[in-house]
């Protein structure tokens with residue numbers, strides 16, 4: 001056994017769940033009815049069709065690209081694992097951001113590789129700010145001599161997002177090192193880099209997407225890897241056989257048939273995100289970074305890190321006592337809150353407001 005393996009803590013599943021950036025609402029009843037009608041025709045006794053051909057085609061159509069640019073997987077997580085196991089061997093380096101999605105560390109450590117990071121979140125006299133100087137990022141990435149560059153865009157947990165123009169600059173400058181954009185949160189109003197995938201000089205670009213967030217399908221584990229057809233042909237043989245079960249595959253096709261419904265839900269989440277950020281802006285002691293996903297990073301605007309840590313500890317405790325489950329991080333002076341339904345967000349804001357007011361003169 002590898003006793004150095006980075007562990008990943010599965011999310012808590014009690015309380016008002018605003019900790020895993022899932023959709024707060026289950027699939028609509030009508031759609032669940034359609035899934036039920038599908039069941040009698042499903043061959044539970046047979047292995048799934050190995051390539052999830054229908055789902056690949058349908059997702060490709062959804063993105064407006066050819067089907068041979070897509071692999072479907074058991075969550076985008078499995079697609080990230082496929083990329084890491086393909087490109088990071090023992091002693092190799094993955095270059096990413098600090099902070100970013102912790103599963104990268106888990107898979108890299110399983111390969112006995114190393115992780116180096118560009119410091120994205122900088123603490124300053126107001127608490128935090130985002131530091132992403134693209135030329136500096138490229139220079140530092142080159143210095144790290146990585147075998148793979150991977151980061152989430154929009155970034156989890158900061159919310160920072162870069163444009164396709166910047167993605168193009170990064171992939172071109174780092175060519176031929178593979179560059180992966182993890183676009184798990186791109187459905188929440190961002191501009192995807194998918195349009196770049198067939199551009200000459202960007203053959204090293206890979207993108208991952210998921211149905212777990214904006215498409216409310218986290219429980220069925222459906223994600224995608226997207227790249228140019230040559231890359232897809234090269235990496236597909238490394239995908240575990242039958243990696244996506246028959247039900248998830250068929251259900252994901254149904255969900256994509258109802259994309260309009262989920263786009264409407266997304267619009268509501270975006271309105272709620274604006275409302276929450278506005279409310280937090282009015283608070284005296286708590287701040288948030290600009291959000292681009294379905295979550296908000298919250299931190300105390302105290303210049304002293306010790307005070308920020310104490311404040312976050314108290315705030316986490318208050319959320320817990322009130323049955324609201326948010327994402328906190330060991331020894332970090334910030335927390336992340338998923339943007340939920342209006343009534344859920346009202347509860348969050350009410351608690352934060354009273355905490356903010358009670359902080360006067362305490363910390």
Ligand SMILES: Cc1ncc(COP(=O)(O)O)c(C=O)c1O
Nearest residue numbers: 075076077101152184210212223
């Ligand atoms: C940045 C990022 N990438 C990938 C994932 C994995 O998503 P899934 O495996 O559900 O597709 C998550 C999940 O929280 C995430 O935050």
